[in-house]
Amino acid sequence: MSAPAVSLVAMLYVLAVIAAVMMGRRVSLWRAGRPMQVDWLKGIQALPKRYLVDVHHVVGRDPFTARMHALTAGGLLAGSGLLLLAPLAGGFRLYWALIALLFAAMLAGGAMVRKRRTPKPARLSGGRFNMLPLLLIGYAAGCFLVALDAASGGWLWLLAWPGLWLAAAGGMGLVLQLDRGPMRHAFAGALHLVAHPRPGRFEGRRETALAPLDLEAPRLGVETPADFTWNRLLGFDACIQCGRCEVACPAFAAGQPLNPKKLIQDLAATIVPGGTNAAYAGSPYPHARAVAGVGGPQQAIIGREAMIHPDTLWSCTTCRACVEECPMMIEHVDAIISLRRHETLECGAVPEKAAPALAELRYADDAQGRPLVARTDFAAGVPLPLISARGEADILLWLGEGAYDMRHGRSLRALLKLLHLAKVDFAVLGPEEKDCGDLARRLGDEATFQRLAGDNIATLARYRFRRILTADPHALHTLRNEYPAFGGHYDVVHHAALLDELVAAGHLAPGALALADVTYHDPCYLGRYNGEVEAPRRLLDRLGLNRVEMERHGKRSMCCGGGGGAPLSDIEGETRIPDIRMGQAAATGAGIVAVACPQCTAMLEGVTGERPEVRDISELVLMAVEAAASPADNRAARQPEPVA
Amino acid sequence: MKVTVLLSAGLHPVSGRPCPAAVELQAIRLAHTLGTPELTGLHAGPAADAVRDALGQGLPRLLWLETAVEDDPLAGLVAALATDRPDLILAGRQAQGADDSGLLPYALAKALGLPIIADAVAIEPAGEGAVHVVQALPRGARRRVTVRLPAVVTVHPAAPTALPFAFAAARRGTVERRAGQAALRSGAAIDERPYRKRPKLIAKAAAGASAADRLKAATESAAGGGRLLVDPAPDEAAREIIAHLRELGVLRR
Amino acid sequence: MSTMRLRRDPRTERAAHRIDGTARPRFDLAAAAETTGGRLRRNPRAEVERMLVAGTSRRRLDRSQRSVSTPLHIAAPAETAAAPRLIVIEEPAFLVAVVPDAPGGRLTPHDRQMIGAARLLAEKGGAVLALLAEPCEEIGPAGADRVLLVEASTGYDPEGRSASIAMAVDGLGVRHALFPESVDGGDIARRVAADLGEALFAGAESIAANAVTRASRGRRVEQRRAPPRLISLAADAALPYAGAPREARALQDDPMPTVPTRRAILAAEIIPADPARVPLGEAGFVVSAGNGVTDFDGFRAVAAALGATPGASRVVCDAGLMPRAAQVGASGTVLEATCYFALGIAGAPQHLQGIARCEHVVAVNTDLHAAMIERAGLAIVADAQKVMPALLAALECETETTA
Structure with a gap:
């Protein structure tokens, strides 16, 4: 081995020790969190799959970044890892050639990091991140030169010595960034994948239900960082500040004081005793409310004297767009609900x-x-059988709180008519149906949620039915995913899915509608929370409608602003979220926005001015079915009836 | 300062379930504006389900005098307050759960020999042994009364809204249960039936009013049919509006 | 010119011409018979004539005069020509006392309703006795047979006043005593009840000679009984007295003496409502801005000059031009105001819900067909943005002339 190569390997061992110390310091901070059982063995076994498949599934939405990350991280990890084996394999020139190749790849990645940041997009952070491309390029270039020299058998010693210095400077910089800088994401992120609080996410399960809270616990919810479990703290440190959440966040777009990226950074800052938010160099909270910006493991997180202003917390619509976009698999919504x-x-x-x-x-x-x-008042004239009169039904229709709303009542009436037409055996709970508790739970009132859930589960236990049908995705999510923790296991189906089923089975025969173009707005609680994005689209296509997609659709759709109690919190911003979303719908040129959620209906109908019509999927299906039944009126049915 | 808030067994107007009376929760909030008083809730009745939730809305402790359903709570409350001697007794404008006549604070004040001030929306300390009570008058006017303590003050619904409910605080609050006094309710037999809302008698064209009033009431029917000026000059419109507002008596200058 | 004329009644006319005493009906059509009967008939021409506004070159109609032409009012002069007879009760079988609020010696509508209710209770030979704090001219026409001054001691002394009233009620053997369930009236009623150690039938929602009803147990139960001695009456639960004026004779020459009380009240001052800060729900006069208003400083100046509480429509609040607390409507504040002045508001259903209880509405809007124009007592189809400065100027001009 040549002298520069020996020095490089020695330096790498020193850096490894320093890195271990830095990481140890961070790990000791996480230990302030509450204990949490983690299946380490399973986690470590699953790590390669979680990293290569699940993380890159998210990262790959931006192909340039995916290539950049593969080259940089691949080169860095493989190159440095191989270098540590030099005492064994240092004598082979092929070994050094391989290392040179890996660092060349990393060098290319580093250049891409630099390219991505010039000019710096708003969503990326500055500060310590500005150094990152230089450090990466320095380390990669340095190692490359030394390895090239060793591979050439010492011919390039003139380049190897400066290379060694370059590698030392870059390597030292990167290692020192392990504690507070961008490189923290590398080891915290890997550990986060191993010890993720929702391991089911990686096994294709719907891990969107909030965890039940023990109401007997001495302290309810999270006041200080120490109240989070340790792997949640680890999760905050995994953030690489890529800003994808910031771009996706509806509250951020509407100028409300929430930025998921800054929120996670604020939480990460509070883990350190005497931590401040001074080092953060990304986009701030829009119209940020003044806070002291200090924290510590045992200090309160929320408050004007602390790190995060309450308005930030209450701006969230719990739409999970940030979680969906996060390549580090951070669970923002869980943190917000805990707080x-x-x-x-x-x-x-x-x-x-x-x-x-x-x-x-x-x-x-x-x-x-x-x-x-009064919940059943909307039906006015359409027969609505009560399950209490019969004791059983094939399908139990869960009306939800949208039934009180005049506008959504029309959608529900359309659904009722369709169910009658398809001769579906259904019934409602009527006055026995209580609020499903979604609102209470998202607003943090777990006590009320658990009482309502208990009451509803007890009511449902008295009746026999095969499935629960609902037109409210919030109720659907709560009944399907959150009631099981309290002993209520139900087969819950959304009305779009059931109507799709009925049409497919020939129980409903919709004619072709000749309406304006339709764009479908995915409800967060149906699309992102439950992954149901296809049935509504299939159903719309069956109606012969010309369907256009908004830029943000499916699981990456944008929220209407109606979830998580946000309309009640009513945090002031620049614009309203539904106005933004309606703008996106109008930009497609569609004349109709198809919706499938009472909250979306209410929020989007509240948009003033020239805009596409808002129609629930059930209304469109009924129009199509009625058009088929009386072809003579087909022309008359082309115009959607105006909404009062 | 020792403050006692009288709490009644409220019922939710729609569901009919026990729930604290809103105006009594507002009374608790008013008590908090007096610095850090020694605050106690006092309830006499057969059950404390409804009242217990007040512990989550700013009340640290509750004294529950357990009585039978048919008992008049007055005697027990008077006895408890006579021994406890709070500086300030707060009550809602109208308690719930029994007759809802709003008479109890007055009878209590009479029995204890204390002055009573009604319809407070704010209470401020006023030196030693006195408080300023701001009373709500119609149309947003207020009367600021300085009253010597001890006193009974009833609270008006226009007072600041109650502190929000905190489940953990309700869990922490203490309930002291004591036997109340048996005292039969007096009074004539009253026929009771489910409540039925009556239409309000709108005395618009009040026949007993002066002819001018009748004319006014008839010409300004709320259901439209008023005057319509299309595209007047702005000055003319302004003159018309001012004259009209003056006629209605809302323009006071 | 009368806006009414008599409708011809051919039958009566013929009957007037009939010659009496013949078996066969015979008529003398030449005789000028007096037309006595006939129903009143509208005279649209005369109505229009009356509505003409004098002094303008363009023909303009003042439609606020429209309802003058209802038969009720045209019939009135004939009746009022003979002065209404004063009803006198010399020897009342019993007394029904009323305790009106009568701020400044003027009866409130609630007071009048209460006197109307008292008349129902005094039907069989009773007399209505008004216990007044200060003399009141309107009390006789409003329906009181007797008056007794219960003078308040100086300042705010509800305790002294209630003690005097209790003494009067007890001393005169009053069968029923009625109070308005208003802020001060309700307070006095309960004090009197406590002084007398009697129950109060508080907030009666219907009243008749044989039964009164009220809500209790959180408005879930209706209590019903024969009228007891002490009753307080909810607003709009009885009609005001509509009959001929009553005598309002002083019951005794001297007012009731005030009862000395231990003055626990050290001081009292009235703080008048500041229209700019009154909560919308309590405000009496609200001026509200909608889409048609762009200059919000100007709008606030208009509100201040009018002495009105500023409000706004949802769109304006959403845009952050006015605070959220100013929002009027179903999702904002539901008003109880006497007058609502809408500037540039078309009147969405939710907004109209918020002003359903407002007595008077004045609207300025560019759209003739806006719901708010329909709803308004005075509707002006014009650009609110142009009317506002004119309003300000007119109000300023007025203050200058008065100053």
């Missing part, structure tokens, strides 16, 4: 308009204190 739980349950510090809604849920089982018997 909200503490605010609501321990401090009673809920947004002004949310407090009366939660009170009504507590005492009247409806967020607006409306009588439960």
